[in-house]
Amino acid sequence: MAMNSILNADNIKKALDAFAVADSFDHKSFFDMIGLKNKSPDDVKKVFTVLDADNSGYIEEEELKFVLKGFAKDGRDLTDKETKIFLHAADKDGDGKIGVEEFIALVKE
Template sequence: MAMGGILKADDVKKVLEAFAVADSFDHKKFFDMVGLKAKSPDDVKKVFTVLDADNSGFIEEEELKFVLKGFAKDGRDLTDKETKAFLKAADKDGDGKIGVEEFIALVKE
């Protein structure tokens, strides 16, 4: 499943341009600009399942690197610094990965 049924293509394009430069990614701005913050928890769960590439029920650090590609194929990879900051912000239970409830909470911050 792609993000097309959940998010507007124009919004996705805008955020990819806004965060095109390495070390510019800010998850709060990203979720707000892409329109995900205003979506229902069910829609946020759908996005989570797209980002959970290995279907483990968690988004691990390796999958976080490719979060922008989850929104559009031409998105860049996150840097290690961005990935670690993103994981730290979301991983409330300290298990080194992001569960669906943690992801929803992060998006709604």
């Protein structure tokens, strides 16, 4: 499933451009800029399934590094610092990965 079927491609491009510099990624601003924050929980789940590259039901730390590429192939990799901050913000149960409910809660913050 392409993100463009859920989100506006221009918004995705603008958001990726805004966070093009290493260590500039802010998940709250990113989700707001791409319009995900205003989407239904079902749409947020669809985005989650795209980002869950190995279909494990979780977004693990390794998958988080490539989260921007999930929105557009030319998205950059997150730095280790950004990945850890993102994981820490979402991983409410401390299991080292992000479940779908944790992801929805993070997007809606």
